[in-house]
Amino acid sequence: MPDEQPMKDCDWSKVTLPRPSKAQSRPSIGELSDLDWAKLMVVSKLIHKSIASVLQTAVITYLNRNWHNHLERLHIVANRENISIEEAFEKIVKEELEP
Numbered sequence: 001m002p003d004e005q006p007m008k009d010c011d012w013s014k015v016t017l018p019r020p021s022k023a024q025s026r027p028s029i030g031e032l033s034d035l036d037w038a039k040l041m042v043v044s045k046l047i048h049k050s051i052a053s054v055l056q057t058a059v060i061t062y063l064n065r066n067w068h069n070h071l072e073r074l075h076i077v078a079n080r081e082n083i084s085i086e087e088a089f090e091k092i093v094k095e096e097l098e099p
Contacts, residue, residue: 007071014086017093029055073099 032040044051071085077099078088091097 007068007075008085009067009071010074010086010089014084015090017090 040051040054044054047054049057074085074088074092077092077097078085081088081097083091088097092099
């Protein structure tokens with residue numbers, strides 16, 4: 001089996017993003033169960049951070065842990081459209097391309 005090359009990440013210097021609206025940059029979360037809400041509340045108090053800060057950390061952690069999987073999908077979309085992954089990323093963000 002040939003050696004697999006590591007997947008190329010986006011060249012972020014080639015990506016231009018629109019400025020998100022306040023609503024987009026502060027998405028509301030879906031409804032949590034009573035137990036999950038209570039856990040979130042207790043955790044935020046234990047570590048002396050706001051619930052918003054805990055949620056922000058959770059999102060960043062998710063993105064860091066799962067970006068490689070999503071990058072694979074981005075490559076597939078870019079190949080399908082015959083564009084670079086940077087172009088595909090931009091078009092998806094601007095809602096000009098449906099993955």
